[in-house]
Amino acid sequence: MGLIVKLALISDVHANLEALEATLADIARRSPDRIVCLGDIVGYNTNPAECIALLRQVDCLCIAGNHDRAVCGEITTETFSDVAARAVAWTRRRLGADAIDFLRGLPLKANIEDKVLAVHGALHPESGCETVRLDSDDRRLLSFEALVAHPSGARICAFGHTHRHGVYELRGGRARLRPEDEVVLDDAAYYLVNPGTVGEPRTRDWRATYMMLDTARRIVTVRYVTYDAAVPFAKTRKAGLAPAFSYLPVPVRDALKRGLRAVGLYEPVKRLTR
Numbered sequence: 001m002g003l004i005v006k007l008a009l010i011s012d013v014h015a016n017l018e019a020l021e022a023t024l025a026d027i028a029r030r031s032p033d034r035i036v037c038l039g040d041i042v043g044y045n046t047n048p049a050e051c052i053a054l055l056r057q058v059d060c061l062c063i064a065g066n067h068d069r070a071v072c073g074e075i076t077t078e079t080f081s082d083v084a085a086r087a088v089a090w091t092r093r094r095l096g097a098d099a100i101d102f103l104r105g106l107p108l109k110a111n112i113e114d115k116v117l118a119v120h121g122a123l124h125p126e127s128g129c130e131t132v133r134l135d136s137d138d139r140r141l142l143s144f145e146a147l148v149a150h151p152s153g154a155r156i157c158a159f160g161h162t163h164r165h166g167v168y169e170l171r172g173g174r175a176r177l178r179p180e181d182e183v184v185l186d187d188a189a190y191y192l193v194n195p196g197t198v199g200e201p202r203t204r205d206w207r208a209t210y211m212m213l214d215t216a217r218r219i220v221t222v223r224y225v226t227y228d229a230a231v232p233f234a235k236t237r238k239a240g241l242a243p244a245f246s247y248l249p250v251p252v253r254d255a256l257k258r259g260l261r262a263v264g265l266y267e268p269v270k271r272l273t274r
């Protein structure tokens with residue numbers, strides 16, 4: 001048996017220090033052999049240097065996310081949203097050379113003892129894997145095919161990037177979502193597992209999520225962590241990094257955006273409210 005049995009999988013921290021501290025405290029109580037961060041340490045929120053330092057302090061195995069790569073100039077922000085691109089530029093101005101070098105040195109993929117492959121976006125593309133989003137059955141199937149064909153023999157690939165947690169199982173040629181928060185892994189199946197996001201939720205549930213993966217007991221568990229999301233939120237607003245109308249509940253914000261777009265006023269109002 002290898003040295004790494006219990007893994008804590010985290011992803012998409014996005015410079016949210018309060019969420020990361022709360023998540024690491026919860027992880028510490030479960031004594032993993034290794035913490036793995038599946039990319040996007042930085043972006044959107046205001047504590048990139050602190051989050052990088054904290055992850056280095058706990059000897060986290062970090063994968064490069066698209067935001068990490070953009071901040072250190074390895075990819076452009078052409079395909080990023082306004083808010084994301086603004087945060088990349090803001091972050092770049094605030095990180096020292098050591099932190100930028102750290103981000104530049106992150107691998108796109110990692111093989112953890114031939115048991116788990118770790119990526120940010122997807123396993124299958126030869127290049128640009130950090131930008132591919134596994135948010136459809138078709139794309140997940142391509143990564144499943146890459147996992148089955150992988151010379152390591154690993155049956156689990158951990159990914160992030162979508163900010164939505166999920167355990168996807170390929171068994172007997174059919175893929176399906178396993179919706180439970182605790183999944184016993186089948187030896188004959190392959191898995192794509194996504195721990196969700198620590199610091200940048202895309203739903204109304206602001207809790208950080210991560211996963212504990214026990215490769216010996218073959219169990220993966222989704223963990224939810226509560227923290228005071230108002231603190232990082234206030235900091236992003238103060239720094240001018242929050243999206244327009246971010247103080248409104250998501251359904252109200254979306255309805256308002258649709259209405260303003262319909263009458264051609266979205267961009268001017270957004271500039272005024274930034």
Ligand SMILES: [Fe+2]
Pocket residue numbers: 012014040065067161163
């Ligand atoms: Fe992300």
